[in-house]
Amino acid sequence: MNYLLKGGRVINPAEQFDGLMDVLIEEGKIAKIGKKITAKDAKVMDMTGLVITPGLIDMHVHLRDPGLEAKEDMASGTRAAAAGGFTTIACMPNTKPIVDSSIVVEGILRRAAVEGLVHVAVIGSVSKGESGKELAEIGDMILSGAVAISDDGIYINQANLLKTGMEYTSMFDRIFITHAEEKSLVEEGVMHEGKISAKLGLKGRPSIAEDIAVARNIMLAEYTDTRLHIAHVSSRESVELIRQAKARGVKVTAEATPHHLALTDEAVLTFSTAAKVCPPLRSAEHVQAVRQGLLDGTIDAIATDHAPHAFEEKDCEYNDAPNGFAGLETALGVVLTELYHTKLMSLMDIVNKMSVAPAQLLNLKAGVLKVGASADITIINPELSWTVDSTGFYTKGKSTPFEGRKLIGKAVGTFVGGRLMMEQGNVLSE
Amino acid sequence: MIKTPVSLRRKNILDLASLSKEEIESILITAKEMKNVINRDIKKVPTLRGKSVVNLFFEPSTRTRTSFELAGKYLGADVVNITTSSSSVVKGESLRDTLMTVEAMGVDVIVMRHKAEGAALFATQCVSPVIINAGDGAHAHPTQGLLDLFTMKQHYDSLSGLKVVIVGDITHSRVARSNIAGLAKFGADVHLAGPKTLIPKDAESLGVTVHYNVEEALKDADVVNVLRIQLERQKSGLFPSPREYARIFGMNSKRLALAKPGALLLHPGPMNRGLEISPDIAYSDQSMIAGQVQNGLAVRMALLFLVTLGGKNIELLA
Numbered sequence: 001m002n003y004l005l006k007g008g009r010v011i012n013p014a015e016q017f018d019g020l021m022d023v024l025i026e027e028g029k030i031a032k033i034g035k036k037i038t039a040k041d042a043k044v045m046d047m048t049g050l051v052i053t054p055g056l057i058d059m060h061v062h063l064r065d066p067g068l069e070a071k072e073d074m075a076s077g078t079r080a081a082a083a084g085g086f087t088t089i090a091c092m093p094n095t096k097p098i099v100d101s102s103i104v105v106e107g108i109l110r111r112a113a114v115e116g117l118v119h120v121a122v123i124g125s126v127s128k129g130e131s132g133k134e135l136a137e138i139g140d141m142i143l144s145g146a147v148a149i150s151d152d153g154i155y156i157n158q159a160n161l162l163k164t165g166m167e168y169t170s171m172f173d174r175i176f177i178t179h180a181e182e183k184s185l186v187e188e189g190v191m192h193e194g195k196i197s198a199k200l201g202l203k204g205r206p207s208i209a210e211d212i213a214v215a216r217n218i219m220l221a222e223y224t225d226t227r228l229h230i231a232h233v234s235s236r237e238s239v240e241l242i243r244q245a246k247a248r249g250v251k252v253t254a255e256a257t258p259h260h261l262a263l264t265d266e267a268v269l270t271f272s273t274a275a276k277v278c279p280p281l282r283s284a285e286h287v288q289a290v291r292q293g294l295l296d297g298t299i300d301a302i303a304t305d306h307a308p309h310a311f312e313e314k315d316c317e318y319n320d321a322p323n324g325f326a327g328l329e330t331a332l333g334v335v336l337t338e339l340y341h342t343k344l345m346s347l348m349d350i351v352n353k354m355s356v357a358p359a360q361l362l363n364l365k366a367g368v369l370k371v372g373a374s375a376d377i378t379i380i381n382p383e384l385s386w387t388v389d390s391t392g393f394y395t396k397g398k399s400t401p402f403e404g405r406k407l408i409g410k411a412v413g414t415f416v417g418g419r420l421m422m423e424q425g426n427v428l429s430e
Numbered sequence: 431m432i433k434t435p436v437s438l439r440r441k442n443i444l445d446l447a448s449l450s451k452e453e454i455e456s457i458l459i460t461a462k463e464m465k466n467v468i469n470r471d472i473k474k475v476p477t478l479r480g481k482s483v484v485n486l487f488f489e490p491s492t493r494t495r496t497s498f499e500l501a502g503k504y505l506g507a508d509v510v511n512i513t514t515s516s517s518s519v520v521k522g523e524s525l526r527d528t529l530m531t532v533e534a535m536g537v538d539v540i541v542m543r544h545k546a547e548g549a550a551l552f553a554t555q556c557v558s559p560v561i562i563n564a565g566d567g568a569h570a571h572p573t574q575g576l577l578d579l580f581t582m583k584q585h586y587d588s589l590s591g592l593k594v595v596i597v598g599d600i601t602h603s604r605v606a607r608s609n610i611a612g613l614a615k616f617g618a619d620v621h622l623a624g625p626k627t628l629i630p631k632d633a634e635s636l637g638v639t640v641h642y643n644v645e646e647a648l649k650d651a652d653v654v655n656v657l658r659i660q661l662e663r664q665k666s667g668l669f670p671s672p673r674e675y676a677r678i679f680g681m682n683s684k685r686l687a688l689a690k691p692g693a694l695l696l697h698p699g700p701m702n703r704g705l706e707i708s709p710d711i712a713y714s715d716q717s718m719i720a721g722q723v724q725n726g727l728a729v730r731m732a733l734l735f736l737v738t739l740g741g742k743n744i745e746l747l748a
Contacts (some may be wrong), residue, residue, distance in 0.1 A: 199635070201604060
């Protein structure tokens with residue numbers, strides 16, 4: 001079906017355009033962008049009060065498929081993405097089996113083509129089985145379509161493997177994503193080390209564990225001339241380390257999550273397993289620094305680290321619960337509430353961090369609104385007030401620290417390749 | 431008749447931080463009455479007849495479990511002990527399932543000890559019987575905190591301004607956290623002392639003064655609460671050796687003399703004599719350690735009474 005989006009506020013960071021326009025979608029592509037467009041055989045949609053942006057891209061998602069489908073699968077994960085306004089998601093390699101070979105990369109891409117509602121990009125592992133011992137077939141995976149390389153949640157302890165992995169990856173001009181947390185400092189930790197952990201008696205994960213790892217990884221990236229990307233930055237000092245590295249020309253980029261931008265470790269005060277995440281929610285000074293890093297460009301992108309778990313895995317004592325929670329369906333609302341409605345960021349800047357930057361980091365032909373491009377479009381109602389209710393989530397992982405939180409702003413439409421996949425929060429293709 | 435200033439305004443006893451000063455006073459006044467019962471020839475009263483208490487202990491314990499068991503029995507309740515050394519998760523049954531099984535048997539009160547911080551709070555979200563926290567990881571041990579307050583109140587008119595020094599492994603101590611929370615309500619001046627590796631980062635945020643020099647901390651102390659060194663923690667190398675700990679941080683008569691004359695010496699037990707406390711002071715006149723045990727029983731009787739019957743003025747003796 002063709003669609004004519006009438007009278008929406010088009011925000012296109014790639015051209016720094018922000019103005020009222022009509023957008024015509026024909027045969028899956030953007031056919032026209034202009035004023036007073038008319039078209040036969042197109043469904044006309046009134047966009048008054050709505051924002052039309054290039055489709056949002058989440059570069060850090062745990063799709064759990066293959067092997068861990070009880071937590072999430074291709075269908076549920078991509079539906080959650082569509083519901084959250086995302087048109088592309090990049091999935092991390094910690095599946096079963098680990099994405100450490102071209103066969104697994106191709107398998108996920110094949111399944112995505114059949115069952116996925118949004119575009120799925122695959123991130124391959126650095127080491128075989130994410131064991132941190134032996135390089136995976138990085139080149140083979142990239143040739144099969146892997147868009148980045150990472151051992152994701154695993155901290156690569158061996159500096160030698162890290163160096164070799166970076167050197168090898170840099171030949172293919174792909175980003176090398178690292179989880180930065182010095183393992184020996186966080187082994188038994190379950191929350192940020194600070195005032196709240198002192199009060200609760202929970203074992204801490206000190207922020208300096210992240211700082212040390214970020215410093216080491218930056219030094220290795222500088223030495224190997226690698227495109228290093230630091231996942232989910234959460235500490236004040238690591239933001240500063242990245243800032244300094246960028247200033248001296250190191251090819252380092254970074255992402256922050258909505259939860260690290262919005263929540264502090266006080267969310268753990270009730271031992272809520274929904275607030276257990278890695279890296280942990282940190283104190284207000286760290287949250288402030290991460291926000292500042294986002295505003296001044298030190299942090300390039302916003303990514304969810306969507307990490308769904310089955311209900312019973314989170315329904316237990318805090319210490320025993322796995323890290324992570326669902327993020328795809330709350331991300332935009334949290335970011336708009338915390339950064340746009342507080343006047344910290346413009347919609348242009350937010351779309352840049354959630355679409356254009358991830359596209360560029362992953363070398364994707366996306367993040368643009370231009371004639372001839374695939375019609376990957378997100379429609380946003382920035383003023384829509386809603387309350388987070390996980391029972392209505394499309395993801396299988398219902399745990400979220402934002403449960404019951406009132407948010408302002410939401411994706412109300414998602415076009416993927418010209419197909420309307422979500423309208424008013426309802427995913428259309430079941 | 432027991433007259434309590436206020437009834438308990440809550441159902442569950444999870445920590446001291448969430449109890450008001452008035453509620454704590456109410457518990458301590460009731461505990462005083464309970465001591466009279468303990469000291470009778472025939473201790474059993476029918477106050478809680480027809481009520482059932484389950485001691486659900488996921489961690490080894492002698493004194494707390496026995497204390498709760500006797501507290502329930504002296505008050506006439508039916509008491510059952512369930513002890514499991516392994517975590518419910520390791521056994522394959524979730525904590526929620528275990529609690530629901532106990533609930534299904536119609537119990538009124540579940541006294542729970544668990545290695546995980548927050549486990550007692552989680553239990554309140556799983557089942558409807560009253561939950562009394564008998565220790566959750568390093569978080570809280572409210573009945574120990576209450577019995578320590580009770581012991582101090584036996585000797586001092588007011589806890590306000592009292593200098594209380596807690597010595598030892600603060601990081602892993604639910605006793606320390608409960609003492610700090612309880613003493614804060616009464617305006618005591620709390621000091622922590624021990625090796626830096628055993629005191630949590632940002633401990634000052636708990637409203638205490640931190641010392642790494644025990645002698646300095648002990649000066650003019652009214653109460654010295656010595657914590658047990660958890661030797662199992664020693665594997666992770668938080669201090670070089672028990673010998674070194676005893677030499678630099680161990681409580682002995684020379685160090686205790688730095689406190690005010692007649693200062694109270696407390697220890698939650700079990701003691702590592704020769705390590706955190708020297709044998710000569712463990713049973714000295716200043717030591718309240720044996721008294722703490724009896725006070726613990728009184729406090730637990732008071733709590734069972736208050737949470738089960740709502741703290742109304744109820745005739746204790748029939």
